[in-house]
Amino acid sequence: MSNSEVISHTASSERTIDTAVSHACLSNFIVFTEDPDDEAFINETIPQYVIKHPCRVILIFARPRQSESKLEQSIHSHNYRGLSGRSATCDQITLRASGSGVKETASAVQSLLVPDLPINLWWRGMFLNQMPLVDQMLTFADRFIYDGTHWTNLHYTVRQVSDCIERYQSKVGFTNFNWARLRPWRDCTADFFDLGLFPEDVWKINRVRIEFMSLPGNEEGFQYRSLLYLSWLAVQLEWTPVRGMPGTDRAQIEFTNKLGEVVDAELILVPQSNGAGQSLQKVVLGIESATRKQEFIIEREHKGRMMILSCCDEKGPTELRKVPHSDSTVADLLYRELGRRVRNRVFEKTFKMAANLLQMV
C-alpha cells in the first residue's frame, strides 16, 4: 500500500465509523524496533498507551539485516471507551521495512504524520546502531524516548548518547526510561525537605547510601540507574565529584558540597530477596557531624507495594508515611513522560553528571 493509499484509507475509515465514535489524536507517536521478539510487547503496550493518550501511532518494524529490500504499510484503528463513556478511535499505521528499505522509513514516516501535532519517537533498543536514521528522524521529532536499562558497555555508550543529546537538545526533548523509573524515589526524597519538615537539612547531607538489586546479568544497567539517582542529588545540591572507587558490588564516590565539605556516597548491590527484585531498594541520606546524627530513609516494601519514608535520629526511628508504589508499566511511563511539553533540563544535567561519574566507578 502506498502512502497516499494509507492516508485515504485513514480518512475513509473515519467517515464510515458510527457518528457516536469520535476521532481523537493528541500527537504523532512513532515506535521503532528492529528486534522481532519485541513485536508482541509493542502490540500489547500500544493499546494501553493510546487509551490514555490518543495519538496517531506509526509502528516501524525494521529488519535491516534481511537481504530483501521492502517497505510495506498497513493500517488499523484502536477503538476504546473514554472516561466519559463515549467511544473514541485513533489510527495505527504499521511500516514493515527490511534491507535497505529501513533507510527509507524516515521519509515514509514524514508523509504519514498528522500536521501540527507533536511528534514523539520511541526507539526500542540501542539507537546508536542506527545513528544515520536517528539523525534523519531527529530533524522532525520533538521528543525522543529510549531506555538505558539494558545498555551494556556503559562507559562507551553513555558518552556517545551524551554527545547525541548535546547535539540535539536545543530542539528535541530526551527521555530515558531508566531515569523516568526513578520518579517515585525522587518524589519521596523531595518529601523530606519541604517547608515545615527539614528544609534546611537538605544542604547538610554528607552521607548517601543507595542499595539496589539487579536481575542476573544486568548489574551494570541497574548500577547505572542508581548512579543516575546519585547524579540527580549531586546536580540539585551542587556537589562536585572528587574521586571514586569502582566496583560492581560496591562503588564509592566522594563529592564536595558547595561549602567545600566532604560528601560520601556508596552504591551497593544487595542480594536478591525475592528472586525478581530490581532497581533501587533503599536510600539513606545521612547527616553526620560531631554534634548530630540524622538519617532520612526511603525503603521499598515489596509485599505491600509501598514506599516507606522514615527518619532516624539519636532518639530512634520515626515512620513518616507509606506511599503506594508499584512498578510503572511502560504505557504509564510513556503517558507521564510525554505529558511534559518542556525540555527536561534536570534530566539533561543529571545525564551529563552521570556520564562523568561513570568514569569514576
Add this chain to the structure above:
Amino acid sequence: MHRIALMNPLREGLFRQRVPEPCAMVIFGATGDLARRKLVPAVYSLAYEGLLPPYFSLVGVAFNDLDIAGFRDEMKAAVKEFSRLKPINDTVFNSLADRMYFIKGDFNDPATYRELHSRLEMSDREHGTRGNRLFYLSTAPSLFASIAGNLKQNGLSGGQGWQRVVIEKPFGRDVASARELNSHLQRNFCEEEIFRIDHYLGKETVQNILVLRFANGIFEPIWRNQFIDHVQITVAETLGVGRRAGYYEEAGALRDMMQNHMMQLLALITMEPPINLQAEHIRNEKVKVLESIRPLGEKEIRSQTVRGQYARGYIDGKLAAGYREEDGIAQQSKTETFACVKMFIDNWRWSGVPFYLRHGKRLAKSGTEISICFKKSPGILFNASDSETPVDHNVLTIRVQPDEGISLRMEAKAPGQILQIQSVKMDFRFGSEFAGASPEAYERLLLDAMIGDATLFIRHDEAEQSWRFFDPVLASWRDESARFLPTYAAGTWGPPEAEQLLQNDDRDWRRL
C-alpha cells in the same frame, strides 16, 4: 506554590510541585453527608497519591455518639463507598485512620472547643502538625459565625503556625446577611485565612476556562462586543429537590445555583486578563467585572427575569412529581425551581452584549454549558435577507458537565452542485482526548486550602457583589409571589416566558 518549590531544590522538575506543610484538619459536622461523600474520600485520595503532608492528622467533630474507633469505622465505610479509587488500599487507609480522632460535642458549647484544643495540641506532639490547622465547617450556615467565634475564644485561631477556616455556600442569603457573616468571620480570622468554597471552581473544565481564554491567542482578540452577539450560561438538572426540601424551600433556584456557581462562571468568562495567576489578581478581576453588571430596576426585573416552578411531567419516559407534590414541600409553595436572567455588563469590553443565565430543576436534560454566540457574518454574500443560503451564528460552547469539552459550530458548504450551507461542529472532548482520571473537585480544593492557595475560592467582596445584583430581584419576586408564579411541566425547558425572553430579542435558547 513557587515559594515551596524554590525552597526545596529537589522539587525542581518533579510533577508534584505543590506540597502542603504539616497540618491538622478539623471537620465540624464530620459524620454528615458532605464529609462522608466528599471530604473524607478526598482526604483518602490525597493520602493515596502521596499529596498529604507526612505530618498530618484529622479530627472529626460532631454531635453523634461515637468513639474514635467508631468514627474510624464509619469513615472507612464512607471511603469504601464513595472514593473514586477502588478498591481501597488498606495500608494507606489504616495509616490515615491511625491519625483520625473524634470529638463528640455541641458546636455551641465551649467545652467542645477546649477538648478540641487539647486534642490538637496532642496532635502537634504526636503527629508533628506544628500548630497548623484547617477548620472545615461542614455544618449548617447558621453555625458558621458561632463556630468561628468559639474557635477564637478558645485559643484555636491566631496561635503559632497557620489557621484557616473553610466554609461552604450559601454565603448569606442576601447582601446584609453576607456582610454580617463576613464580618463575624473576619472578627475571628483575617480574610486570607477564610476559604469560601465553591466546588464548581474545582472542576477541571471550569479551570480550563482561563486556559482557553488566555493560553489561546486566537480567542482573546475576538472576546468582546465587536464580535460577540450574546452569551448563554445554562445549568440544567433533571433531578428534583430530592432530600433537600427543607433547604430548597428557603433557598430556591436563584440562591441555590445562580447567585454563586453561575456568577462564578460568568466572572471567569468575562473578566479581564489578570496580571498574573496569583489568587488576589484573579479575584480582583472577578470583582471588577461583577461590579460592572448593570443593576436591575423594577421595570427590568419584570422584563429581564423569569422564574418558574415545576409541575408534574415526564422525564426519560417516567412520570415525575410536581414540586408541590414532593416530600417536605408546602402545598402552596412559591419557591422558584427555575430562574433565568438577562443581564448586561457595563464595561468597554462587554457594552451592549446580553448575557442570559438559565437554571432549572426537572428540565428535559442535565447539563452545564457556556455558549459564546458570535455575530453573524455581514449579509453580503451568504446572509442577505432574501438569500436561500442563510448562515447561522458561530458558537463556541464550553461544556462543563457532563461530557466536558469545547466545541465550535461553524458554517460549511455541503458537497454538491448547488451552494448549500450547513452548520458543522468541531468538537473537543476531555473524556476522549485526555483519558487519565481527573481528581475530584474537593481533592483539588482541599489541597489548595492546605497549601494556602485561594485562587479557586471566593473572596468576601465577590460574594457580596453577587448578592448586590440579585437582592432586588429576590425582593421583587418576594413581593410578586402572592400574585403569579409560572409553572412548567417536568421534562420541558422551563416556562414559556423563558423562551419568550429570548424571542423578544430575536434569539433562542440553545438546546442542550
